[in-house]
Amino acid sequence: MEKLTSRQAQILKMIRRFMDSKGFPPTRAEIAGKLGFRSPNAAEDHLRALERKGAIRLLPGASRGIQVLTEGPAGIPVVSRVAAGVPLVAEENIESHYAIDPDIFDPAADFFLRVRGLSMRDAGIQNGDLLAVHATPEAASGQIVVARLGEEITVKRFRRRGNQVRLLPENPEFTPVEVDMRENSLVIEGIVVGVLRTHLGSMGRA
């Protein structure tokens, strides 16, 4: 899809909202009304532009004949095998998308992160599990966080006392990490708000 101008994106958004609430697309006049145009032909022009750029399809002759061509996959992105340097939720890290309402988690999930390793085993988090993550730099002591330590992405329980942060594994076979926020760069990518395991065909005991 060709790139839209901000005005065109605004009109597309208006159409989407209209369809969500009413269940059918708006007419030219309704678009003009909502956006304050004095002429329905302004809406017509925008629709033509949106069709030309591949955002919608117009069915000639049909009233409300606007089809919004849904761009890309919907749902929550699944982040896996994180590449070094790039942001966590970047195109190249996204494995797929899952059609799940983000609001079943509280606070809402922004993405899933696939876990490698068993460092949080005793918190009921297994290798290959998907963690529902709420993206935020704020974490309270005791929460399980997704943190970036230099190049490494790690999932640990977060404990803080002043500038001294401890990242605790939930498995006696792993050792805690101590970080002084004044010396080392520790970035909180988000807090874990849920766990999702989708494949347990007949796995053996941990």
Place this chain on the structure above:
Amino acid sequence: MEKLTSRQAQILKMIRRFMDSKGFPPTRAEIAGKLGFRSPNAAEDHLRALERKGAIRLLPGASRGIQVLTEGPAGIPVVSRVAAGVPLVAEENIESHYAIDPDIFDPAADFFLRVRGLSMRDAGIQNGDLLAVHATPEAASGQIVVARLGEEITVKRFRRRGNQVRLLPENPEFTPVEVDMRENSLVIEGIVVGVLRTHLGSMGRA
């Protein structure tokens, strides 16, 4: 919603299908065309009946002004505190619904079951977790099943040798259950195909 006649249900289904494929509701003439009416007024009559019975809403004056009123909550039902005697997935056992695509699990999930107890702790299943369950009476040895033993609903790993079935907990503090299928009534309600944990605010270590 009042009960529909088979013809009315058929028309409602046609409207749904039309909206799925086109993105907007049909006109009277389009309904008549699809169903072979020679008069658009037949469609008008049906729409009136559907509105009277609460299946749709008609917006006067608007072209294609048909709103299909979605019946009941969508998504996967969450089964909790199972009452004795009644089927597992019964109205009275359903706690809520979660908007999740059942097909992210394989095989697809039919319902969620809220777990009580820690008998499957070492399989990464904790107290309060939701188990995605595929409803089926067939279980392979090694799978985690939801089984009914008399009045009790239990979640265990399923092992079978002939008529002898063992239901294994995944926690050394619990003891396995042995069942002879010829003597005791064991009903497999389904197999566990996934795990969902939605609330881990700042829980302590297991």
Place this chain on the structure above:
DNA sequence: AAATAGGCTGTGTTTAAAGACAGGCAGACG
């Protein structure tokens, strides 16, 4: 300097669509 895209106003004309009116016929209900 000319062409093109974006973003509008304003005025029509034509067609798509809602919906009213007048029936017909069958079966269910009191």
Place this chain on the structure above:
DNA sequence: CGTCTGCCTGTCTTTAAACACAGCCTATTT
């Protein structure tokens, strides 16, 4: 028995809506 609902045909009027035509102004791009 009459009356209601369900399920249709057929016609006609009115309005909703698409869409063509003619412009205006401002940026970009060629």
